[in-house]
Amino acid sequence: AQSVAQPEDQVNVAEGNPLTVKCTYSVSGNPYLFWYVQYPNRGLQFLLKYITGDNLVKGSYGFEAEFNKSQTSFHLKKPSALVSDSALYFCAVRGPSGNTGKLIFGQGTTLQVKP
Amino acid sequence: EPEVTQTPSHQVTQMGQEVILRCVPISNHLYFYWYRQILGQKVEFLVSFYNNEISEKSEIFDDQFSVERPDGSNFTLKIRSTKLEDSAMYFCASSTGTGPTGELFFGEGSRLTVL
Numbered sequence: 001a002q003s004v005a006q007p008e009d010q011v012n013v014a015e016g017n018p019l020t021v022k023c024t025y026s027v028s029g030n031p032y033l034f035w036y037v038q039y040p041n042r043g044l045q046f047l048l049k050y051i052t053g054d055n056l057v058k059g060s061y062g063f064e065a066e067f068n069k070s071q072t073s074f075h076l077k078k079p080s081a082l083v084s085d086s087a088l089y090f091c092a093v094r095g096p097s098g099n100t101g102k103l104i105f106g107q108g109t110t111l112q113v114k115p
Numbered sequence: 116e117p118e119v120t121q122t123p124s125h126q127v128t129q130m131g132q133e134v135i136l137r138c139v140p141i142s143n144h145l146y147f148y149w150y151r152q153i154l155g156q157k158v159e160f161l162v163s164f165y166n167n168e169i170s171e172k173s174e175i176f177d178d179q180f181s182v183e184r185p186d187g188s189n190f191t192l193k194i195r196s197t198k199l200e201d202s203a204m205y206f207c208a209s210s211t212g213t214g215p216t217g218e219l220f221f222g223e224g225s226r227l228t229v230l
Contacts, residue, residue: 032215043119043206043221044158051216090158094215095171102148102171103219105158 002027004074004091006106013081013113021076021109023091032094033074034103035065039087047089050074061085081113117141119222121207127228131196136225138190138207145212147190148219149182151175151203158206164190165212197229 004025013019025031032051036044048059055067065076076089088110092103120139128134140147149161162172164182181193190209194201204226208219 030215034218036221043223044208046218046220049216049218088155095160102160102163104160107157108155 002093002095002104004033004093004104004106006089006091006109008109009107010110010112013111015083015113015115016080019078019081019085019111019113021089021091021111023074023076023106025072025074025091025093027093031067031074033065033067034092034094035059035063035074035076036090036092036105037061037087038090038108044090047076081111083113083115086111086113117220119207119209119220121205121222121225123225124223125226125228127230128197130199130229134194134197134201134227136192136194136205136207136227138192138222139188140190140207140209141220142188143211144209144220146170146210147182147184148208148210149192150206150208150221152206152224153203161192161205194227197227199229202227202229 034049035047038044047063048057050057050067058064063078067074088108090108091106095102095104122137147164150158152158160173162176163170179195183191204224206224207222210217210219
């Protein structure tokens with residue numbers, strides 16, 4: 001069964017420092033992986049996705065994610081954090097139904113960037 | 116930029132009452148979804164809808180829930196007799212359905228409070 005896990009409930013980082021939000025996955029078949037961000041009282045916004053090809057995926061707002069097949073990980077990264085990056089981040093994997101199927105979300109990681 | 120719109124943004128209802136949450140997906144999208152999120156926790160899949168029928172549903176989506184696309188634009192979620200535990204943020208999403216690589220686009224959500 002497809003699943004993702006986000007091992008950290010919260011990540012704290014100082015503004016200007018690099019940030020990493022961790023995600024590991026378990027899939028049967030090809031992994032189609034996604035990152036979403038949720039600001040307070042808002043919907044989920046798409047950041048980036050891994051489909052195939054280059055293991056380093058670039059997305060919105062300066063975020064990138066590194067796909068690592070051997071470690072079954074898809075960590076979200078940003079070289080220099082901003083206070084405005086503070087939000088709830090969700091990793092997701094496409095469900096087994098393929099193109100008609102749902103995204104399955106991890107439990108979310110709260111990113112707190114302090115000035 | 117096209118977006119998914121949801122109404123109402125917040126609804127308060129009494130236990131046992133019927134609730135209809137409305138969504139207008141992005142116009143050229145073919146797949147529609149409902150998710151829910153309880154108090155900033157995990158985003159849980161409820162149902163997916165394609166070609167005027169349910170393509171997949173979760174265990175949460177029991178007989179109290181139904182979905183409908185009554186015209187060419189709206190996509191509704193009905194809860195027939197609300198329970199206290201139905202209190203949550205409900206998100207509508209849509210996708211183009213061009214394969215397993217497509218991301219979902221989410222609305223801002225409808226907060227349901229059951230008293």
